[in-house]
Amino acid sequence: MNAASKETMMTSNQATKMFTYEFPDVDSDLSIFPAPEDDVLGVEHFLQPDYNKCFPGSVLDFNTFHSHKCLSIENFSFAVEFDQIKIDSESLHSSLTLEGERTKQEVRDEKSKGTDDVACSGINKLSGTVNRQTTDDIFNLAPGSCNASFLGNVDFGYPQGFCSTDLGVDLSFAGGLGPKPLCDWNSPFIRDIQLKNSLSVAGHNVGFDQKDAKLMISSSTGSSGCSGSSTACLNDENMSDDRPVKRKRLSSCDSSKINSEHIESKIVPFNEGNKVETLVTEKRLRKPPRRYSEESIEQKSRSNFKKSALKASKDKSLPSVCHRHQWQKKLKAAPIVPKDKSFNGGCIQVPFGLPIEEGHSTKKRICWEPEEIKDNRILCIKDKNDVESFSAESEDENTEDECVTKGNTTQKGNSRRKHHISWTLSEVMKLVEGVSKYGVGRWTEIKRLQFSSSSHRTSVDLKDKWRNLLKASDTQLQNRRKVVLGRKQALQQVPESVLCRVRELAAIYPYPRENKSKETCSAPTTSSFKSSTSNMLVCLPTVM
DNA sequence: TTTAGGG
């Protein structure tokens, strides 16, 4: 900062410490959204400041600003053509123009809709006054002898020097109606604007004090002279999804570099729209905003998805995909769109909204089918895709199911079996736990207490599963030493530990049948069962 | 309605 500009600024009366800026007329339906870095900030002119004129509520019309919308201009670089700025002798008029609106609209048209898409339809005039409350934190836009860079004409009031050529800008603001000032302006180094209505410009936080309709700009520059990262934390729900405000660390000391590389757009008078357009277009060719490209990719993949889905529907009759189709059909082909990248649009074979297989909807099943099942189905799909090893037999069972279904469907017109939902390990564990707690045969109780959350497991299911577990544990016990463990065995569904537990429990709480047979044959007492647990492990199979 | 057991 040269002395001249500083002096100019200092000698101005306090009115110079304030300036108003305003956003020029913008089409009412224009939208502001996280903008590409090619947006242009235009300083039209400096306005006559007036301390007493704070435009309470009238100029800074945040009522039209959607509270959840925000604007973020990232890595904004600009320069000011200061010859366009009218400088008054006493003070200065200025208008900060967000000229990017038009561009944003264009880009927005190409974007897919996102929740954080910012639609700022109501900004016709957005202006405020810069209130230089503290010399240290608020910079003044003052005419200076620096002629190239915008910030070069700005005295940030830092004695130790904010490098004024810092041109990277992180400009963002969010509309909102916060009753309080945005940040602690008394703090010399404001690093975070966590409230709404904030602008952050190249390490300088510009806040809209909505109450007073003031534009406040403060620098987050540290005393070291290097710019701290300017942060604008827009705590908006809509912003929280995938768009964290980009924070650019600015090495403001490296001025020449920034000057040469980062001056990509200009602050121009509002009416020089053509210029802006040109600039913006040029810039956009260079680098589309990240979010834009992301969403484009997403859209692309979506369209791919649709295409492949369409193709799949055409190929539906092909036997190669028949099984999968059947399987998906059985899951009613709900619009399950796993976000798993492995799908990535390319390999989906089932379109949305595939017709529900009619034969499956018996009256009984319809009542039985509510929401919760879908989750489980998703879980099943996940299991199939991710943990195939866990439910190894599911494919076979599914095939079997299909046969049964088909047969029944063609013969009777309805399905005999309900959808197969693989037992997850956690479910098995719950079952085992339930058995250990309440004993074998108290399936209703186990269901109520252990499976209250999963409505699709009936007490009968629990019983059946337990029976299967017994069988599994038994066969595993028998085949433990056998080397001829097929692949199916290798991909054992239930871990050994669980089966061991099952055996234990089987010994403690014999399955009714064994119990019965035991009782009829040798009539052992319960205590004897418990005492001879180790024997039972071996004996039970033989008894059967 | 729950449980057991066959399929």
Added chain:
DNA sequence: CCCTAAA
């Protein structure tokens, strides 16, 4: 997983 008989 379904069905049915028995309790």
